[in-house]
Amino acid sequence: MLHPHPNPPSPTLTTLPSKIDPLGYGRVAIVTGCASGIGLAVTQLLLAHQFRVCGLDAAAFFDYALLQAEADHGRFHFHCGDLGREGVCEEGVRICRAVFGDRVDVLVNVAGVMDDFSSADGVSDEVWERVMAVNLTAPVKMMRAVLPGMRERRDGVVVNVASTAAASGAVAGVAYTASKHGLVGATKNVAWRFRNDGIRCNAVLPGAIDSAIGKTIASGHNKLWDSPDQAGPAQSSSSSQEAAPSPGESAPLPGAPAPVAPGRSITALEVARTIVFLISDQARTISGVCLPVDRACGVA
Numbered sequence: 001m002l003h004p005h006p007n008p009p010s011p012t013l014t015t016l017p018s019k020i021d022p023l024g025y026g027r028v029a030i031v032t033g034c035a036s037g038i039g040l041a042v043t044q045l046l047l048a049h050q051f052r053v054c055g056l057d058a059a060a061f062f063d064y065a066l067l068q069a070e071a072d073h074g075r076f077h078f079h080c081g082d083l084g085r086e087g088v089c090e091e092g093v094r095i096c097r098a099v100f101g102d103r104v105d106v107l108v109n110v111a112g113v114m115d116d117f118s119s120a121d122g123v124s125d126e127v128w129e130r131v132m133a134v135n136l137t138a139p140v141k142m143m144r145a146v147l148p149g150m151r152e153r154r155d156g157v158v159v160n161v162a163s164t165a166a167a168s169g170a171v172a173g174v175a176y177t178a179s180k181h182g183l184v185g186a187t188k189n190v191a192w193r194f195r196n197d198g199i200r201c202n203a204v205l206p207g208a209i210d211s212a213i214g215k216t217i218a219s220g221h222n223k224l225w226d227s228p229d230q231a232g233p234a235q236s237s238s239s240s241q242e243a244a245p246s247p248g249e250s251a252p253l254p255g256a257p258a259p260v261a262p263g264r265s266i267t268a269l270e271v272a273r274t275i276v277f278l279i280s281d282q283a284r285t286i287s288g289v290c291l292p293v294d295r296a297c298g299v300a
């Protein structure tokens with residue numbers, strides 16, 4: 001007799017590799033947006049896989065207690081900076097090289113900000129420019145800074161965190177949607193242009209997860225900008241308040257599909273696992289892929 005498939009329990013951040021894994025030995029990764037949500041989970045997982053990790057984030061500090069093992073501390077360096085500002089991406093890569101040796105094997109572009117759900121007839125210059133700067137320009141600048149070294153060594157992996165909004169017009173406002181569509185375009189272009197240089201570049205398209213941005217997407221309101229108090233502890237003032245539109249501009253998206261089916265939420269760790277798979281040698285023939293991590297919600 002067939003039984004309905006039970007909703008499996010979501011893994012938590014405690015379910016990390018229990019045995020030494022050689023994936024990251026001798027390798028250096030940069031993770032943007034490392035202080036919270038998906039970026040934090042990627043950082044934790046890469047450290048568990050023995051990578052040395054340089055984490056970049058606009059958050060003023062990184063809570064080292066969030067790292068699983070004290071042994072990870074020596075392989076982690078945090079650098080605070082707003083990647084939407086001139087020169088900060090390049091500075092982050094320079095600092096990573098200075099701390100961990102002159103190499104970057106892996107780049108994971110996670111940092112991102114939500115918009116205020118405004119449409120093309122109402123988006124302010126401020127919101128458009130800020131969202132594009134953080135979600136699209138910064139990842140491209142990060143790739144620009146690491147690609148020459150990867151090309152020289154004929155080895156490198158980039159994973160860009162896009163969104164369901166990179167494939168749908170019904171998930172967010174025009175700025176966020178355009179920035180994530182743009183990031184997918186940049187991903188494909190890098191994958192194609194560097195396909196013969198030993199470099200792979202992929203994107204993941206998560207549905208709404210349980211994080212500051214996820215709650216915003218799921219609710220159809222920009223809570224981050226409506227009420228900065230509700231932003232998570234690592235939500236920087238730069239990402240949550242600088243481009244704040246007037247609260248009245250936020251509105252639920254009419255008819256927008258639920259980014260994830262109710263009761264089937266996705267965790268940051270599940271997205272991070274997909275990213276680590278794309279980084280791993282098991283994915284060595286995969287490049288230019290834009291992989292949904294949304295329990296099939298994108299095909300509804």
Ligand SMILES: NC(=O)c1ccc[n+]([C@@H]2O[C@H](COP(=O)([O-])OP(=O)(O)OC[C@H]3O[C@@H](n4cnc5c(N)ncnc54)[C@H](O)[C@@H]3O)[C@@H](O)[C@H]2O)c1
Binds near residue numbers: 032082162
């Ligand atoms: N949460 C979701 O449901 C969801 C869904 C699809 C895609 N995404 C994407 O995943 C990525 C991570 O989202 P999350 O849910 O982990 O969000 P989050 O808010 O928990 O984490 C984002 C991190 O990026 C940092 N950041 C923001 N702006 C920055 C800047 N200018 N410079 C440096 N750091 C900056 C923040 O300080 C924060 O630590 C984003 O790109 C987001 O668009 C999230």
